[in-house]
Amino acid sequence: MRVDLPHEVHTLDNGLRVIVHEDPSVPLVAVNVWYHVGSKNERPGRTGFAHLFEHLMFEGSAHAPEGMFDTLLESVGGVNNGSTSPDRTNYYEMLPASALELALWLEADRMGWLLPAMTREKLDAQRDVVKNERRQSYENRPYGLAFETILAALFPPDHPYHWPVIGYMADLDAATLDDVHEFFRTYYAPNNASLVVAGSVDGARVLSLVERYFGEIPRGPQAPEVRATPVVSNGGRRLVLEDDVRLPRLYLAWHSPAYFAEGDAALDAAATILAEGKASRLHRALVYERGVAQDVQAFQDSRKLGSIFFVVVTARPEVPLAELERETLQQLEAIAAGDVAAGEVERARNRIETAFVDELQHLLGRADRLNLYAYYTGDPGYAISDLERYRRLEAGDIATAVRRWLVGAPPVALSVVPRGRLDLAAGTA
């Protein structure tokens, strides 16, 4: 399978890193900007701000007044969006290749000239939208508060991963126009960003357009480094939430190695062996053989300052969660003890590789990958090395990682149960 992403890298005088990937096979272009700021850069009392700020980036800049951004892009047949994670914020457009210059003009304008167009009214309107997003995606959704409950238990209050990306309601209310100005000046400078242009384009022309539109945006101050307070073991905290649900659900969460650090890839594979797909261990034991679970999931949530390994098991109605926890921990112990068949490792590698190639079928997926590698590893061309991390894996590597990170440390365990059914929760001792 072809996994290399041919590209050229160029850095403007103001520090903006530009990565161009030419692919003439589709008549499209993807423009993808990563700002190296996420919810980890927030402080207690202003949680949710990076994401609220992301919303404001769509509300107009000095030369492209409110409404123009989406109107122009949709009217040329493009799609656009953005997303905020704990580590970074991205913005992207995908449009007919002939409209590349328009996307660059819009991205440059909001990178360089957002503040002259910023108003209190825009902040208030997007604050309302985001509060509704929080209601829709978290508060009014079954199990919606589980992840933020776990984060708060897993990380101490001043740790950058203690709070959820969406933020807390009271903090959203507290955000001011001054915060917007300060955040923009601190983090939205060209030297804190990277730009990928991918698709049916000519590299030299892209560079000259990027130079024209972004070149005069001034370099900003060096963004402050985020320091994570060292995480001490939280002694296997056990939590219970009563919620408006019918199916009890168990969440287990462990601290795990940072993105691309030793053990990160091995835990991706462990997650696959444990709970991804119908041939995975927990699916076979809990869903298939015993019929006590509705579904199972495990994943390594890879992050810059340290990751989280999750196992999420949804029970059938009335099934006590303790039973599901016992089986999960037994399977992990077996893996840690080296009881991993070669076929299981191969299956994990195959699945990971297939998912990888699938993502690269999409131009936007390729563009985002280039920025991801640039940000996390410093090398946008890391794709082949990344895949190599998985191809090299052997059963012993997986056992070692599971032993060190999962079996050696008690997880935070959260039971979400139907109201009035605390009896179904996994033991809280």
Place this chain on the structure above:
Amino acid sequence: MSTVQRDRPPAPGQIRPLVFPAIERRRLDNDLAVLAARHGDLPLVTAMLVVDAGAAGDPARKAGLARLTTDALETGTRTRSADQIAWELEHLGIELQATATWDAAILSITAPRERLEAALELFADIVRHPAFPEAEVDRLRDEQLATILQNRKEPRALANDMAAHFIFAEGVPYGRPLIGTTASVQALTRDDVEAFYRTHYLPNASSLLFVGHIDADTARDLADRHFGDWPAGQPTTPEFEVVPGVETRTVFIVDRPGSVQSEIRIGDIGVARHHEDYFPLLVMNTILGGAFTSRLNMSLRERHGFTYGARSGFAFRKRPGPFIVQAAVATDVTARAVEEALKEMTALREEGASEQEVAAARDYLRGILPLQLQTTEQLASRLADIVIFDLPDDYFQQYRQRIADVSPDDVHRVAREHLRLDRLAIVVVGDAERIAPGLESLDVGTVVIHQDY
């Protein structure tokens, strides 16, 4: 260095013509249609089997059977256990996608070219020789029941189910959840699954599509090796009338005490996929609620901050599916949000849209088409549309022109004909005690509160 022109957006330039791959057709002796389209540079092939076995064919009182049948296919054949199937698929690094829509069962695999033959052998065994082991079917039925239970607690799923329930009259298949109800699924047996399979899974009611790194004759030969001796039978097609569930505009509150938001669905019967107004309706809906900059989203999200997003859409099926306007809004603005949504629908119906707005919607629809045609799976799904709705093979070549032909007059005409404001089911899932008074005083229709659902 020349000064940079920033005051005006750069012109977008001409969009390039879309090259949609040619579709080649072959037919096996058992009447299985084989379609092939070359696509992409990667050595990948998607094989997709489209069977006339959709949920619209669920017998009365057996809602959820089509879905259970597609799920059960993977649980064993005459010669392979469920476990073996899972292992073999994963060993090949492929995933079997099996879904039942209202109009078809769609099964597909995407495999590297060099593993296609092996993958297709397994795929054919799963589709042609399912054993439907009783214990497996029971387990899947219990999973489906648990999903139904949980959906009642999920405000969005509940709102979608209740909207369909009120839009369509009793007995219309589209009024039931596709996965069935607790009562219907509880009664399903292994023999029901087998009977549904025998009735609907026939080569002469199916099409096999190949998209990717393959030519039509190779596709035909492959199909013939694995599906050539699949015996034909007597196909049946579901027959039913689509009848509205309301005669006048009615507000149905589905009470969910303590909800911090209300899930709003404003719905009516839409049109069938083959309706002659299909293209004008696409453009009209783009203006109303089919894009980010559409009127509903600009009003409810951007101007009023009531919601994270508002949209509208037609579900185009073989028969008229629902047309639904939807948004999740903060509880205290529920009535105002309904009022604004109705206002936008009324304005489009009475005044139509400007030339500029229509042009923007046309350009949007024309421009995003290639975005939906990037992967072999995406392209195969478009071929499935051609098969299911009996569209011409050059449909996607013609698509952009058909969109370009839509005029502001067309948009106004279809808004007048299809946005029937006097016959709407307005369904609101939320905290009745807090939202009922506001919805009563809006005076847009009788308000009915449902507490048991």
